[in-house]
Amino acid sequence: IQHQAPRRITILGATGSIGCNTLDVMTHLGGRDAFEVPAITGMGNIDLLAKQARQAGAGFAVTADPARYQDLKAALSGTGIEAGAGPAGLIEAGERDTDLLMAGIVGIAGLAPTLAAVSRGADIALANKECLVSAGELFAAAMAKGGGKLLPVDSEHNAIFQVLEEHQRHAVERIILTASGGPFREHTREQMSVMTADVAAAHPNWSMGLKISIDSASMFNKALEMIEARHLFGMRPEQIEVIVHPQSIIHSMVGYTDGSVLAQLGTPDMRHAIGYAISHPRRASLPVERLDFAKLSRLDFHAPDETRFPALALARTAMQRGGLQGAILNGAKEAALEAFIAGQIGFLDMADVVAQTMDKMDDGRQPNSIEDVYAADREARDIAASLMRQPA
Ligand code: NAD
Ligand code: MG
Numbered sequence: 001i002q003h004q005a006p007r008r009i010t011i012l013g014a015t016g017s018i019g020c021n022t023l024d025v026m027t028h029l030g031g032r033d034a035f036e037v038p039a040i041t042g043m044g045n046i047d048l049l050a051k052q053a054r055q056a057g058a059g060f061a062v063t064a065d066p067a068r069y070q071d072l073k074a075a076l077s078g079t080g081i082e083a084g085a086g087p088a089g090l091i092e093a094g095e096r097d098t099d100l101l102m103a104g105i106v107g108i109a110g111l112a113p114t115l116a117a118v119s120r121g122a123d124i125a126l127a128n129k130e131c132l133v134s135a136g137e138l139f140a141a142a143m144a145k146g147g148g149k150l151l152p153v154d155s156e157h158n159a160i161f162q163v164l165e166e167h168q169r170h171a172v173e174r175i176i177l178t179a180s181g182g183p184f185r186e187h188t189r190e191q192m193s194v195m196t197a198d199v200a201a202a203h204p205n206w207s208m209g210l211k212i213s214i215d216s217a218s219m220f221n222k223a224l225e226m227i228e229a230r231h232l233f234g235m236r237p238e239q240i241e242v243i244v245h246p247q248s249i250i251h252s253m254v255g256y257t258d259g260s261v262l263a264q265l266g267t268p269d270m271r272h273a274i275g276y277a278i279s280h281p282r283r284a285s286l287p288v289e290r291l292d293f294a295k296l297s298r299l300d301f302h303a304p305d306e307t308r309f310p311a312l313a314l315a316r317t318a319m320q321r322g323g324l325q326g327a328i329l330n331g332a333k334e335a336a337l338e339a340f341i342a343g344q345i346g347f348l349d350m351a352d353v354v355a356q357t358m359d360k361m362d363d364g365r366q367p368n369s370i371e372d373v374y375a376a377d378r379e380a381r382d383i384a385a386s387l388m389r390q391p392a
Helices: 017-028 046-056 067-073 086-095 108-119 128-147 155-163 166-171 189-193 212-220 219-231 271-279 311-321 325-341 349-360 368-389
Strands: 007-012 041-043 060-063 080-083 100-103 125-126 151-152 171-179 240-244 252-254 259-263
Touching: 007 017, 007 086, 007 108, 017 046, 017 100, 041 046, 046 060, 046 067, 046 155, 060 067, 060 086, 060 325, 067 080, 080 086, 086 108, 100 108, 100 271, 108 128, 108 240, 108 325, 108 368, 125 128, 125 271, 125 325, 128 219, 128 325, 128 368, 151 219, 151 252, 155 219, 155 252, 155 259, 155 271, 166 171, 189 240, 189 349, 212 219, 212 325, 212 349, 219 240, 219 325, 219 349, 240 325, 311 325, 311 349, 325 368, 349 368
Parallel strands: 007 041, 007 100, 041 060, 060 080, 100 125, 125 151, 171 240
Antiparallel strands: 171 252, 252 259
C-alpha cells in the first residue's frame, strides 16, 4: 500500500450549508487520516465553529465577527488551535498553506479571503458565486497568475465542468443551466408580491443557506449563475440558456456544434459537487442517494417566465454592458435581499431596486483592481438603499 500524505483543505464558511456538507464528505472520505485542515472560518455560531475545529484538528479557526473573538478563544482554550477574527483573520485563513480551499462564505465578503488563497497558488473549490459575478475578469487573471485549479462547486457549473472536456471547448455551442423554478414556480405576480422571507426560503428540492434559498425563489440565484458561467467557461451571453426543470435531476447540460447535448444527472445533494471538486481529477465513492430511474418516471422542462422572474433579463443586461455591472447587480441585490429579509420591501421590489441601481450606474466604467470592485459594490448598496427609502 502506498502511503499518501494527507490532503490539506481550508474551509471558508465552515459553519454554513456548504461548509457542513464539505466536512461531512471529508469524514466519509477518511476524515483525519486523509485530510488536514489548516484553517476554517465561520461567523456567529461559535459553538459549532469550535466543535468543527476540534473534530477536524484544524490549525486555525476564525470568526468573521470581531466581537466574538474572545468567545472563540475561550471555546478553543486547551486545544492548541489558534483563534482569529474579523476581515484580517479571514484573509490570514486564506493565506495559510493549503492544497485546496473551499470558498463557502456567502456574498462579496468571500472575495478577499478567497483571493488570498488564489494568489498563494491553492486550488479553489468555488461555491461562492459572488467572486466571479462581481470580479470575473480580475478573479480569472488572479487564478491564472496563482496557477491553482478552479473547481466549480455550484451544482450547475460542476455539472458542466464534468461534461465539458478541455479538448472539446472549441466545439461548445451553448450551455443550458437548469433551474428548479423555486417555491414560486407556479405563483402569479400578485401572489408573489405578498410572499414573506420565511415562505421564500423554503426550497422544494435543495437544502441551502437562507440567502441563496430566497435568491432561488426570485431566480436571482440563476441570474448570478448565468454570469458565473460566462466567466468560468468563456461563453458569450447568447450562448447561455436557462430551462426550468422542477425535479432538479439534470444539474445542467452542454450543447455541442454537432447537436449532441451532454448532461450530468444526480439526486439534488450538494455532496455530489463538493465530492467531485475535492477529489478531482479522481472520482471518490460518495455517500449520496443513487438515482432510481424506474421511480423517477418523468423529467419536466419549460421555459422560464421572465415577466415573473425579471432577474434573468437583468443578468443578460449586466453581461452585455460588462465592466462593473456584475458587481453592481450583486451589490444592489444583496442590499435589496437584506431589506426583504428585514420585511422592509416586498418580494418583487427586489428586482426593481436592482434594475434601477444598474441603470443609474451604467457609465461603462471598467475595474482596474479589486478595490474598484469593492467601491462599485458599496456604491450600488448605497444607491439601492436610497431607492428603498423613497416612498413608492
Ligand atoms: P450559509 O448562509 O449556509 O453559510 C454561509 C457561511 O458564510 C457561514 O459559515 C457563515 O458563518 C459565513 N458568513 C456569512 N456572512 C459572512 C460574512 N459577512 N463574512 C464572513 N463569513 C460570513 O450559505 P451557503 O448556502 O453555505 O452558501 C455559501 C456560498 O455557496 C454562497 O455564495 C452560495 O451562493 C453558494 N452556494 C451554496 C449552495 C448550497 O447548496 N448551499 C449551492 C451552490 C452555491
Ligand atoms: Mg446552483
